[in-house]
Amino acid sequence: MNTKKLSEIWAKYRPVLIMIVFIIVAECLSRKFLTVNNIMNVLNQTSMNAILALALTTVILTGGIDISVGSTLAFSGAAAAWLLRAGHSTVLAVIVALVIGVAIGTLNGIFISRWNLQPMIVTLATMSIFRGTTYLLTTGxxxxxxxxxxxxIGGGKLFGTIQVPIIILLVLAVIMHYVLNNTPFGRHIYSIGGNEEAAYLSGVNTKNVKAAAYAISGLLASVVGIIMTSRLSSAQPLAGQSYEMDAIAAAVIGGTSLRGGQGKVVFSIVGALIIGMLNNILTLLDVSTYYQTVIKGIVILIAVMIDAKSN
Amino acid sequence: MRAKKVLGIVLAGTLTLSAMSMSAMADEAPRIALLMASMTTEFFVQIEAEARAYAEEVGVDLEVYTCDNDSAKELANMETILSDAPDIILYTPNDSDAATVCVEKANEAGVPVITFDRGSNGGEVVSHIASDNELGGEMAGEYIREIFPDGAKVAELQGILATNVAQLRGAGFNKIIDETDNLELVAQQSANFDKSEGMTVFENMLQAHDEIEAVFAANDEMALGAMEACKAAGRDDIKIVGFDASPDAVVAVEAGDMAATIAQLPVKIIDTTIDTAIAYLNGEEVEKEIGVELQLVTQESLAAETEAE
Structure with a gap:
């Protein structure tokens, strides 16, 4: 009876439990890990990857993928920086960046849903296109x-301790959690990922819902672009390159199935936290860069294996 | 008498030949291909602009190819270049190891290669022209030693470890740290020449070692990332030394946010490279390795420069 209950809890909250074990191990390895300063540091560093994980989870739930998020964030961030340099206001720069994000996402969504093209290929193409436009806009x-x-936006603190990006992440996480779990749109996203044909036959406008999922992904990517540009006080031509990989890893570690229909945005954030904590503890322990890269890969592999076994 | 005549004929012959080759030169400017890893850093943007300007000035035909930091694309570019058969290739690779294949391809095709900035770990090159990066690393170490005569705990942000630029700069810096008893290296990690990574890695380093007093970053992007990390942590006491003297870093040095940066002289590097290429095409002997000087940039040196102007 008790073991049954335990295995139920394990099945339901697996990513959270893995994170708790991770925190305990990390704290044993370095007493500098569980300090308020360091936790805020990790949360702040992780917030960008976590927001991208929200974006990726939304499209992965539909059975798709969006690898253009790195380029989307770079281009929208560069556009914001370009406007600010030209003397425009912060409000305008932010709005334009967000509009660019939604536009790129919608473009992805239209190609994928109306023309029935492979999400990987469409977003691979837009990844290249918008990396290129970023080079053009920043002139390298x-x-x-x-x-x-x-x-x-990226460097401010609330009550002197909580960095603004953490607040942005929390707000977005609450919104996305609500939208995906408590609205018809959210249910449609899950049903498309579960079985698109069945969803279509039961009256879901699958094309619009899918396009909207990519628009959301683009919007969230542009939020990250704004945060990163602000945090670094500059827009980098190579900003966000290969960030989609860390975001996909976060979603997968959080238990999101790449086949679609299964996963929770909150757990994807937990996945992002695990990756962020891993980077942090390895630096705290002065592990050399060579080993860090190997260890990161092994941890992702273990997480996926645990996930596959539990399903 | 006769000997003089023969000599005269030979002399006349040589003159005619050299005149012919000179007129051939005049008719057809040397065709030079420039293959670069990326145009996404200020350094390479400056190199590219100067290469075009200097090529026009000295009258050579220049074609520029870039590969977005992608070694596979670089190889494809090299194949494209070779099918066009230029007189010489000026090449700064994305990765020194992967460059071997590219250089060997050019060797097979019989087109001479001069590498600049980053070198190739294999194949035959006519010459390699670069800032003396090891010396630059030493200059950074010596500067930190100079501003901390009583010693200090220092950190190092390394570049992309597979590149010999990162290796040489690190080696030079570590040489000074090793021979100076009161400078202690407490943290050392790669941030891949990237600003965002530089900020994240240095934030983590500060969590582990709040006693850090100085940091050397193998390029300015990482140094500027470390600077943002220091600002966010309220640690404006930390002395940051970068490398490359990018415009943003020079502004930071001027404002006192960074202690110093080491200026490579990109204009000098590419000019030397093109000069060497022309000399080689004219049949002159060229050095296998040519080191280009560097410059320490500090608040004082910048002030002195403005005064001089």
Whole structure:
């Protein structure tokens, strides 16, 4: 009876339990790990990958994928920096960046849903297109930003301890959790990922729902672009390159199935936290870069194996 | 008498020949291909601009190819270049090991290669022209030693470990740290020449070692990332030394946010490279390795420069 209950809890909260074990091990290895400062540091560093994990989870739930998020964030961030350098206001820069994110996402969504093209290929193409436009816009060099209001987005603190990106992540996580679990749109996303044909036959407008999922992904990527540009006080031409991989890894470690229909955005954030904590503890322990790369790969592999076995 | 005549004929012959080759030169400017890893850093943007300007100035035909930091694409570019058969290739590879294949391809096709900035770990090159990166690393170490005569705990942000630029800069810096008893290296990690990674890695280093007093970053992007990390942590006491003297870093040095940066002289590097290429095509002997000087940039040196102007 008790073991049954335990295995139920394990099945339901697996990513969270893995994270708790991870935290305990990390704290044993370095007493500098569980300090308020360091936890805030990890949360802040992880917030960008976690928001991208929200984006990826949304499209992966439909059975798709979006590998253009790195380029989307770079281009929208560069656009914001470009506007700020030209003397425009923070509000305008942020709005334009978000609009660019939604536009790129919608473009992905339209190609994927209307033309029935493979999500991997469409987003591979837009990844290249918008990396290129980022090079063009930045002319290959970073665009510096000195606007103090804009810098608050990535560098500001609430009550003196909680960095703004953490707040942004929390707000977005609550919204996405609500949308996916408590609205018809959310149920449609899960049903498309479960069985698109069945969803279509039961009256779901599968094309619109899928396109909307990619638009959301683009929007969230542009939020990350704004945060990163603000945090670094500059837009980098190579910003976000290969970030989609860490975001996919976060979603998978959080138990999201790449086949679609299964997963929870909250757990994807937990997945992102596990990756962030791993990077952090390895640096705290002064593990050399060579080993860090190997260890990261092994941890992802173990997480996926646990997931496959439990299913 | 007769000997003089023969000599005269030979002399006249040589003159005619050299005149012919000179007129051939004038008719057809040397065709030079420039193959670069990326144009996404200020350094390479400057190199590319100067290469075009200098090529026009000295009258050579220049074609520029880039590969977005992708070694596979670089190889494809090399094949494209070879099918066009230029007189010489100027090449700065994405990765020194992967470059071997590219250089060997050019060797097979019989087109001479001069590498600059990053070198190739294999194949035959006419010459390699680069800033003396090891010396630059030493200059950074010596500067930190100079501002901390009583010693300090220092950290190092390494570049992309597979590149010999990262290796040489690190080697030079570590040489000074090793021979200076009161400088202690407490943290050392790669941030892949990237600003965002530089910030994250240095934030983590500060969590582990809040006693860090100085940091050397193998390029300015990482140094600027470390600077943002210091600002966020309220640690403006930490002395940051970068490398490359990118415009943003120079601004930071001027404002006192960074202690110093080591200036490579990209204009000098590419000019030397093109000069060497022309000399080689004219049949002159060229050095196998040519080191280009570097410059320490500090708040004082910048002030002195503005004064001089």
């Amino acid at each position: 060099s970073p665009i510096s930003v000195s606007n103090p209001a804009f810098k608050m």
